[in-house]
Amino acid sequence: MPKEKEKEKALVVFDYIYYAMRGKHFLEYHGYETREVAPPPEYRTGCDMALEIEAGDVDAVENILDQNDILFMDVLFLPKGTQLVPVYLTQLIKVTDYVGFTMVRCGNMKITYRKGTGVIVNVSGGG
């Protein structure tokens, strides 16, 4: 069976994670596939996330981001075969059990909720 032709990718990089998260939401709402990745080191500002998209979608993606006031720093076209580190948040998740409460930790962030109701009673960490 012939191997599916690898599609060319592009990367949208942002100054603030706030815009990256909003960008992902709007792009997926409009039916575009995205993947959260660590941006290349020269584009990192210390607390950021980039969105990998298909290179053919760049114009449409830029329009959607502009129309929704989502500021992005740059769009990079990636050479074929470029491997970026995906943000595997599931590897950073740990659950701690307390009497009456559950604490879910993801990286530095901890959210604690009351068992039964799911009401969040504390949020901790995050820098």
Added chain:
Amino acid sequence: MLVLAGTVPIDGMPLTQGECRYEKKKLTIGEYALEGKYVTLGTAAMASSASVTCQTLGVEPPHLVTYGDTGMGDGTIKILDYLTRELPNISPSVLTLHYLLPTKEPFVRLSETVEKMNPRPFFIADAGALLNAKAIGLAKKFDLFTPDPGELSFIADADAAHPAYVQHFIFKVDDVEIARLGSEAYRHGNAPRYLLVKGAVDHIFVEGEVSGVVKEPLIPALEAIGGTGDTITGIVSALIYSGMDPAEASLKAAQINRYMGELVRPTPATRIAQLIPYIAEAVKKVL
């Protein structure tokens, strides 16, 4: 003077600076007052705990520089620019940077200003300021970092530019790898002379070597309560400002924070605002 600086997530709060005093449910900064839930938001929790500690020690109250920033970075720039301009006039003996968003040039300019001061203030970073200092290679310009294990694994990873991209598996860090990671961070130039690592067991490092640990009293609910790391940073800042040796101050701050918890007997639903008033009694117990 003890100067504390960092943002609070309050939309529209202008650049606010001045002597800060904590009273129950109220933090005044110069003429400005934060009340109710705002007393313990962001850098305000650290400032409240530093204020209580200073009051208990009988030393001058801290001076807070803050700005409302809900995540867009404008407050961070305002604070850093203000400090760069005014620090030589304020001339603090201790300077603690706290919740700040990542930025390079303004942070570098502040660091250069601090470096040129004579006498140079004892320079502390926690939270966003700590992450930013490491990310742009300025860790050695500081004297003390107060990371939690997640932040420690970030500064110990010479290649990581974000806490989510560290190589170390974060959960093993808590109990067994803190000594190794603290040493690695120092060896790679990503940790200052003193480190106070806040965790299930608190570790104090001097030049990359563990100089002390604090295990008791163990209050598991403290880990779930937002702000319990901020209070340690406020307490240690005040103790160092009072003239205590930094390593001893780090050890005592970790103990005080735990006794604060023991006095309240918190659940995971307890708020940091309920704990802060007990810092005074905990300080008296430990010192």
